[in-house]
Amino acid sequence: MRDVVRRTAAPDLVRRIEAATPPDRDRAVDALRALAILGVVCGHWLVTALVADSGTVHGASPLRYMPALTPVSWAFQTLAVFFLVGGRVGAKGYASARARGESYGRWVGARTVRLFRPVAAVTAVWAVAVCVMAASGVEQGTVRALGKLVWSPLWFLLVLSALTAATPLVARLHPLWPLAVVLHVDLFRLGFDGPASLGWINVAAGWLVPYCLGAAWARGELSDRRTGRVLLLGGAGATAGLVLFAGYPASMVGVPGGTLSNLDPPTLAAVTFGLAQCGAALLLLGRLRRVLARPAVWAAVALLNLSAMTVFLWHQTAMIVVTSTVLFAAGPVPGLHTLPDGPGWVLARLAWLPVFALALLLCRSAFGAYEQRRGGGSTVVRSGSRSRTPESHRV
Template sequence: MLPDIARPLRHAAARLEAATPAGRDRAVDALRAFAVLGVVLGHWLVTALVADGTSLHTVSPLHHMPFLTPISWLFQTLAVFFLVGGRVATLGLTRAQQNGTSYRSWLSARLSRLFRPVAALLLLWTITAVLLLIGADPATVHALVKLALSPLWFLLVYAALTAATPLLTHLNPLWPLAVVLHVDLLRFGQSAPSWIGWINLAAGWLVPYTLGAAWARDKLEGDRRAWSLLLGGTVGTTALIVWAGYPASMVGVPGAEVSNLNPPTLAAVTFGLAQCGLALLLRRPLRRALRRPVAWAAVALVNLFAMTVFLWHQTAMMATTATGLLAGHLPGLHTPPDHLGWIAARLAWLPLFTLALAVCWAAFHHLEQGPVRRDSRLAQEHRPSTPHDMALKVEA
């Protein structure tokens, strides 16, 4: 029975393999998929909606069990996403200029894929928030809406850096790194107003983005630079945590005095440098692994619907949590994350979170792919998507 099921999957993977351009750097797609899935799993594992009477509030297991902090090092993968984004945008802009495509057309095409799916998320949660305010506790509504819309800050920063790509392609990453350093010195060393830290929201993510641009210009070839980033970033992050008092967690922990992520601190940026170095070292092994058609098909599928997964994963978790309330306060879903048993119970819920995310994908993934051109709409209506279509649609 199993071979009969696996055969068409292997056949589809082989067709996708044949349709993929020979010069495509599959390691870039793998790193993007890793970054997206890291964010999803990170949120699902370190965010708990605890039922307290008639309300829900957000709690992190890292608050009660700080020894689990290394989990945040595995799943805070935003630097890798910005690294890949800088490379892809730089190469895309270069190709557009060579083909005579205007900057405006290039930018419009990139941003439309980012923001087209956002409209559905905003509409759904606007309606949901209004309905919840009729009978739910306002604190609960605030917690839910904040979780659902939290991915949008990332998109705004990413869109701003994408729009500024022509100005950033030759920017040395040391310049934004210096900005982050000085902002932290003012913020933590000179008691400057806390709002000054938000300068790092752009400067902090500029560092991996400009590294990606340097990668696109073949400035990061060879392992020596990658090892320098990995070792330098690791030593810098360790020193900041041990001797400068930065939090060890690389994600925000509710109730903590300082977050490394909101806004990004120097420790978050040095940690991102280490991640970028590791990502660059993994390029060759990933390219070898993705010669296997099935592995490449899985990576291509994640990339094809990366924005849908990213936008709706929090909603999927909250939908499962809300539905579970019908059965009472369930371990790992509504109970405080203050013991190891909670972790085991939460892991058991991940398949249901995935199922809920699949429902969201079925409802909204078409928004990510955009409208079918009018002259080919009839053909598309009578022809299912093929692996060749997938190869063309997955963003380079």
């Protein structure tokens, strides 16, 4: 009887989500955000290792020991697509707010609350966890390694919130302007041995490039096919040239022990690679729209978007919980606690990914409500109401 109820409930949920979606909603935009989130999650799970050694745990990366895995960073470093979608949604949202007569302060305040309410939950949980680990005598290096995994991705939310707040100023800025800033910053700090601190200008300028592209997309200034081809070919060609002839790393994420990271802070190579990704995203729009016409596929994308920030904030915690639980129960095992220095580790890690995903689903069940509270989520899943659907998947 329980199985019958489950089979009945699932189609009902799909129907309610389909009925609650406005006909003019561009579902492909939500799909791009979902793909970007999944890229970040899978990328972190694949290139992050927690190595158990003499009673301590420290971080390591398979990219350091197996450079042949570098293409993994090309597939899963998808932040540019997230900022592209963020720029489109931010520009359209601000334009809609102005049309309704809503003040800038109220608009940016509502978006900031939606963005950071889930952060409060993960902060509180990890503050308690750190205190418990310290009181239990866990080695400080282990605490720092675990904390770094959880807190380091939060820079992304700070940058996104800053760009969102600046939307009225940057919405009509041509992407070539921040791209020129990144070019000159890299020229001075890398070509002329300028201060390394100059690179932090690129944290804003680098991600402003795809954000401004998204704003231009919202204004209807981008052609899905033509602009997509230009960005894909131009960005890929520029990135290849920078890697082959200008000394930039081939990996699009940081590699421990490397002399230069493409992501910390963003380099010109990371930005041009992001442009190529944005081009590929635009080229995918038509195919995504056709696929998302299927109610079941759209429901899956919609549900992931409803918990996008929860998934982003808790995916490292899910990996840490699995890693720690297995370590205490069974000791060091391949793919979780061993040095990521060979194909055996890769195969073992792939086998652990479904376990990480299950732990993440549990985290979503426990903490997803902080993202979907009144004013921060959608009523689509709960009531099928159309009234708040336009707000449901904003980030």
